Amino acid sequence: MKFAVIVFPGSNCDDDLFYAIRDGLHEQVAFVSYTETSLDGFDGVLLPGGFSYGDYLRSGAIASLSPIMNEVRRFADEGKLVFGTCNGFQMLTEMNLLPGALIRNKKIKFICKPVSLKIVNNQTSFTTGYKDQTLIELPIAHGEGSYYCDDETLVKLKKNKQIVFRYEDNPNGSIDDIAGIVNERGNVLGMMPHPERAIETLLGSTDGLDLFKSMLTTHTEGVR
Numbered sequence: 001m002k003f004a005v006i007v008f009p010g011s012n013c014d015d016d017l018f019y020a021i022r023d024g025l026h027e028q029v030a031f032v033s034y035t036e037t038s039l040d041g042f043d044g045v046l047l048p049g050g051f052s053y054g055d056y057l058r059s060g061a062i063a064s065l066s067p068i069m070n071e072v073r074r075f076a077d078e079g080k081l082v083f084g085t086c087n088g089f090q091m092l093t094e095m096n097l098l099p100g101a102l103i104r105n106k107k108i109k110f111i112c113k114p115v116s117l118k119i120v121n122n123q124t125s126f127t128t129g130y131k132d133q134t135l136i137e138l139p140i141a142h143g144e145g146s147y148y149c150d151d152e153t154l155v156k157l158k159k160n161k162q163i164v165f166r167y168e169d170n171p172n173g174s175i176d177d178i179a180g181i182v183n184e185r186g187n188v189l190g191m192m193p194h195p196e197r198a199i200e201t202l203l204g205s206t207d208g209l210d211l212f213k214s215m216l217t218t219h220t221e222g223v224r
Contacts, residue, residue, distance in 0.1 A: 001028065001216055001220065002027070002029070002041060002044075003027060003043070003045070004030060004031075004032045004046065005018050005029060005031050005046045005048060006045065006047055006048070006072070007032065007033055007034060008034045008053065008063045008066065009053055010050050010051040010053055010055075011048045011049075011050040011052060012049065012050035013049035013050050013086065013087075014031065014048040014050070016048070016049075016194070017029075017048050017085075017196045018031065020196040020199045020212060021046075023199075024209050025212045032068060034063065034067065034068050034069075035066070035068070036067065037070070038071060039068070039072070043219055044081040044082070044219065045075050045080070045081070045082045046083050047072070047083065047085070047088025047089075047091050047092065048086075048088055049087045049088060049141070050086070050087050055087075055144070059087060059102060060087055060088075060089075060090030060093070063087070063094075064091045064094035069091075073095065076097050076187065076188050079185060079187050080187060081125055081187055081188075081215050082097070082188045083188075083189050083190075083215065084189070085190075085192070085194050085196065086140075086141065086142055086192055086193075089191055090102045092188060092190040098183055098190045099149055099181075100148055100153060101147075101148050102144050102145055102146065102148070102192070103146050103148050104143065104144050104146060105142070105143055105144065105171075105173060106146055106172055106173025109143070110141075110143040111140055111141070111142060111143070111145070111172060112139070112140065112141040113139065113140065114137050114139050114140075115137070115139070115167060115168070115169070116137055117135065117166065117168065117179050118133060118166045118167075118168055119131065119132055119134050119136065119165065120132075120163055120164065120165065120166050121161050121162075121163065121164045123161070125186055125187055125189075125218040126164065126182070126214050126215055126218075127164055127210075128214045128217055128218065129210035130210050138197070138208055139193065139197045139198065139205075140192055140194065142172070145174070146172040146173040147175060147179075147181075154175060154176060160184055162182050162183070162184065163180075163181055164181060164182055164189065165179040165180035166178060167179050172192070179193055194208070195207070195209075195212070199212075
């Protein structure tokens with residue numbers, strides 16, 4: 001499986017994703033500039049965290065209009081795997097590939113710390129490697145990570161089992177403790193925590209590695 005890590009001006013987690021795939025998953029991975037217009041030859045797309053375009057307008061808003069994002073949308077429409085963490089999650093909501101929005105944290109402070117998450121749906125392309133309802137620990141680092149959606153969207157998310165991760169101790173005021181969601185088709189995941197920063201013991205947790213292993217399993221075995 002070959003992964004593309006999209007790099008934007010202001011990305012700062014692109015290297016983390018690159019090494020997670022190369023050294024943790026032992027699969028092919030390459031950086032792809034936001035100015036490119038093709039993702040031919042890739043099987044999965046990863047949108048990194050950071051502060052693309054300095055978070056001007058809204059986090060992820062300008063990045064969502066970059067040339068490469070037409071290809072990211074094509075990937076999603078074709079049912080291929082698209083993953084966005086932190087700023088990448090914000091981009092996916094700006095593109096309407098995922099519902100809702102990420103707004104300022106409840107206490108209006110930047111939060112950087114490990115948090116506990118519950119796996120609330122292990123039947124997605126990104127979570128088959130986890131046991132359902134188990135707790136994992138991943139780091140967060142964001143100032144605009146509070147997930148928000150209207151009541152109608154929340155009902156729909158629950159009905160379709162699109163909520164994948166929930167915070168155990170909600171750090172940012174996200175509605176319904178939501179930390180990560182998938183689209184209705186199940187091939188696009190956005191989450192605020194950083195699994196790429198939890199792939200080896202040296203980093204304090206290996207809980208993030210199973211997310212990338214799940215993507216690999218989905219691609220090779222068609223499990224979804």
